[in-house]
Amino acid sequence: KNMGRNNVQFFREIQGTVLDRENVLLQTRLAQAIQERQLQIFYQPVVDASTGRILSLEALARWHDDHDGWVPPDVFIPMAEHLGLIHELGEQVFEHALDRLRVWRQAGHEVKVAVNLSRAQLFAPNFVERLTGMIADQGLSPTDIILEITESVALLDVSYESRRLQELADSGFELAIDDFGTGYSGLAQLHQMPVRRLKVDASFTTRLHTEDGQRIVQAIVQMAQALRLETVVEGVENAEDARYLMQLGVRQMQGQLFGDPMPAGVCDMLLARQAAQ
Ligand code: C2E
Ligand code: CA
Ligand code: CA
Ligand code: CA
Numbered sequence: 001k002n003m004g005r006n007n008v009q010f011f012r013e014i015q016g017t018v019l020d021r022e023n024v025l026l027q028t029r030l031a032q033a034i035q036e037r038q039l040q041i042f043y044q045p046v047v048d049a050s051t052g053r054i055l056s057l058e059a060l061a062r063w064h065d066d067h068d069g070w071v072p073p074d075v076f077i078p079m080a081e082h083l084g085l086i087h088e089l090g091e092q093v094f095e096h097a098l099d100r101l102r103v104w105r106q107a108g109h110e111v112k113v114a115v116n117l118s119r120a121q122l123f124a125p126n127f128v129e130r131l132t133g134m135i136a137d138q139g140l141s142p143t144d145i146i147l148e149i150t151e152s153v154a155l156l157d158v159s160y161e162s163r164r165l166q167e168l169a170d171s172g173f174e175l176a177i178d179d180f181g182t183g184y185s186g187l188a189q190l191h192q193m194p195v196r197r198l199k200v201d202a203s204f205t206t207r208l209h210t211e212d213g214q215r216i217v218q219a220i221v222q223m224a225q226a227l228r229l230e231t232v233v234e235g236v237e238n239a240e241d242a243r244y245l246m247q248l249g250v251r252q253m254q255g256q257l258f259g260d261p262m263p264a265g266v267c268d269m270l271l272a273r274q275a276a277q
Helices: 002-034 073-080 088-106 119-123 127-137 151-155 160-170 187-192 211-226 241-247 264-275
Strands: 038-046 051-067 070-072 112-114 145-149 176-181 197-200 230-233
Touching: 002 088, 038 088, 038 112, 038 241, 051 073, 051 088, 051 119, 051 145, 070 127, 073 088, 073 176, 088 112, 088 119, 088 264, 112 176, 119 160, 127 151, 145 197, 151 176, 160 176, 160 241, 197 211, 211 230
Parallel strands: 051 112, 112 145, 145 176, 176 197, 197 230
Antiparallel strands: 038 051, 051 070
């Protein structure tokens, strides 16, 4: 019996070592992909559900690894953070988004772009100045840009991070709390944040087919409305959910029902079609 346990232990160790090694290789390939600018940026629309009009487009990083195929952002974003490469990655996403925004604006579209920010990015030296510099270079304004930060970041009242967020808001960026409902926000804290919008996490939307799920979403939406914040509900996959959300007074929605994340060229076409209507 003792031997058996040792064997299991031994097997686990080998397995662990193999996984570690694969992980290191993946990290190496990620570092290379970032360095060679191989990451792609897709965009997912946020629409006014009552008209179908695209209000904003959220930039989402995509990585196709030669060995493993598409690696999900939930894997490579934390990896990039761990490797200290999130600054470079974030800057590439930002550059791409600004470039597209400039093209869309020149074509007369009023859309905004949304970019996800990792907490570590707030600690980069001169972060706010760099962002505003890049925007000015493109002849754009921070008011055209939504920065999405997760609830856990936003609610820390660690003064350094709060100050950076305040600076971003003062510079004209629109701040959004991402994955709202999954963290631990108190109303009082939220009220003090320089935040204009909340994105209700998709994990709530997927439970809208149950009564409990509906009650929870209703409570979250009412909280956002009480705080006079714009509300976006994520992960809207079917018309029934969209109808229910409309009844609650939610207009801005994002999810498969309205469009998956797509290459910028496809967004160009959708925007052009919308303008022609
Ligand atoms: P997120 O910001 O909450 O992004 C929304 C995620 O929901 C995206 O996953 C999107 O593909 C997915 N989604 C969209 N519509 C639906 C739907 O109808 N149903 C369901 N079940 N899911 C839907 P994705 O692209 O895998 O991104 C995962 C997370 O990775 C993002 O979550 C974001 O936190 C992070 N991320 C992605 N790109 C970047 C980036 O450039 N920088 C940073 N810092 N984080 C990023
Ligand atoms: Ca987001
Ligand atoms: Ca989210
Ligand atoms: Ca998320």
